[in-house]
Amino acid sequence: MPGFEIFGDEERKEVNEVLETGVLFRYGFDQVRNNHWKARTFEKELAEKIGSGYCHLCSSGTAALSIALAACGVGAGDEVIVPPFTFVATIEGVMAAGAVPVFADIDETLCLDPESLEKALTPRTKAVLVVHMCGSMALIDHISDFCEKKGLILMEDACQALGGSFHGKFLGTFGKVGCFSFDAVKTVTCGEGGCIVTDDPKIYEIADAYADHGHDHVGSDRGAEGHMIMGLNFRISELNAAVGLAQLRKLDRMLEIQRAHKTRLKEALRQIPGLLFRKIPDEKGDSATFLSFLLPKASLAAKASGELSAAGVDGCFYWYDNNWHYIRQWDHIRGVKSAAPLPLTLFETRPDYQNLNLAQSDGIMGRTISMLIKLSWNSEEIAQRIDRMTAVLRPYFYRC
Numbered sequence: 001m002p003g004f005e006i007f008g009d010e011e012r013k014e015v016n017e018v019l020e021t022g023v024l025f026r027y028g029f030d031q032v033r034n035n036h037w038k039a040r041t042f043e044k045e046l047a048e049k050i051g052s053g054y055c056h057l058c059s060s061g062t063a064a065l066s067i068a069l070a071a072c073g074v075g076a077g078d079e080v081i082v083p084p085f086t087f088v089a090t091i092e093g094v095m096a097a098g099a100v101p102v103f104a105d106i107d108e109t110l111c112l113d114p115e116s117l118e119k120a121l122t123p124r125t126k127a128v129l130v131v132h133m134c135g136s137m138a139l140i141d142h143i144s145d146f147c148e149k150k151g152l153i154l155m156e157d158a159c160q161a162l163g164g165s166f167h168g169k170f171l172g173t174f175g176k177v178g179c180f181s182f183d184a185v186k187t188v189t190c191g192e193g194g195c196i197v198t199d200d201p202k203i204y205e206i207a208d209a210y211a212d213h214g215h216d217h218v219g220s221d222r223g224a225e226g227h228m229i230m231g232l233n234f235r236i237s238e239l240n241a242a243v244g245l246a247q248l249r250k251l252d253r254m255l256e257i258q259r260a261h262k263t264r265l266k267e268a269l270r271q272i273p274g275l276l277f278r279k280i281p282d283e284k285g286d287s288a289t290f291l292s293f294l295l296p297k298a299s300l301a302a303k304a305s306g307e308l309s310a311a312g313v314d315g316c317f318y319w320y321d322n323n324w325h326y327i328r329q330w331d332h333i334r335g336v337k338s339a340a341p342l343p344l345t346l347f348e349t350r351p352d353y354q355n356l357n358l359a360q361s362d363g364i365m366g367r368t369i370s371m372l373i374k375l376s377w378n379s380e381e382i383a384q385r386i387d388r389m390t391a392v393l394r395p396y397f398y399r400c
């Protein structure tokens with residue numbers, strides 16, 4: 001991660017093909033587009049790659065979440081169980097749909113803890129929106145069983161986990177719908193982009209229409225299309241899709257590099273007695289975009305994170321203090337600071353976001369540091385990184 005590190009002739013070729021036709025719109029213009037359908041081709045190749053029935057490419061991962069929630073019929077009055085560790089977009093998407101996010105704890109997978117779901121359940125719960133954070137997976141089999149037993153819709157925010165899998169099945173394909181992001185810093189980037197995947201033809205049909213003002217995309221005469229529902233514009237341009245298409249074709253190579261880098265780092269850091277790694281339910285399916293490890297105490301993790309940066313180990317994140325990814329700093333979300341009025345149910349029934357008891361999540365996130373795995377590192381850079389990390393981290397395990 002991220003895919004922009006390996007832009008090359010492949011991306012330029014795809015983009016130039018679009019520029020040569022002048023058709024930046026993903027629909028129509030059949031006579032002049034010289035048979036280039038970048039968004040459509042991306043959708044076909046991604047669906048095939050991850051074994052999903054359908055894919056709809058859209059303008060961002062955030063858009064994908066809004067589309068997915070709409071397609072699953074989640075809206076005002078509904079509650080959606082979410083984790084407190086995610087990018088804020090997950091929560092914003094639920095609120096923008098008029099639904100109420102209800103937080104459950106994470107476990108040492110850094111994703112929703114199946115054991116914590118029951119506590120978050122109310123008669124209004126409609127869906128569980130699991131987030132596969134930092135390239136690896138939740139205990140998705142347990143979460144899926146829970147949803148089935150309780151009659152809930154399982155949705156996956158796999159925005160950070162393209163290419164990850166659990167026992168051979170790709171992340172994003174366990175739920176009724178899965179969402180991916182192809183923003184500027186993701187493993188596969190379109191510059192800006194996202195998609196939903198599903199096996200359900202009805203969900204796909206609604207998603208495809210909702211993302212384009214409700215157009216049903218039947219036939220090539222845009223003026224003659226039907227509109228079964230209202231929608232918005234979450235369309236991707238052909239230029240963004242073209243970049244993503246070239247990137248998608250490099251996914252296997254990217255995963256191979258990330259996994260090799262991560263394995264080498266992890267093997268070396270295992271030599272530090274007591275250093276714990278994030279729990280990964282299926283190591284083979286880890287997309288390996290991040291290496292996450294836990295220190296014995298929150299105060300030590302905060303300090304170690306600063307020392308790693310000072311020692312030149314770039315790309316380390318102490319999420320606990322970060323205002324995008326962990327609930328503690330989400331004042332705008334916890335205060336439900338919306339520019340415009342939201343459905344009353346969001347105010348009448350929502351949990352008290354200022355006083356949530358997420359002690360288990362705090363305990364884990366307070367101790368966790370994640371390091372981004374870069375594609376461009378060479379062998380010497382990795383060796384140097386190992387030396388620097390070992391020098392910083394080892395003393396923490398003598399002290400306690």
Ligand SMILES: Cc1ncc(COP(=O)(O)O)c(C=O)c1O
Pocket residue numbers: 060061062063086087089090131157159160181182183193194
């Ligand atoms: C877990 C998660 N969900 C949703 C998103 C939103 O994706 P985008 O930036 O494409 O809108 C992101 C982006 O970082 C993310 O990490």
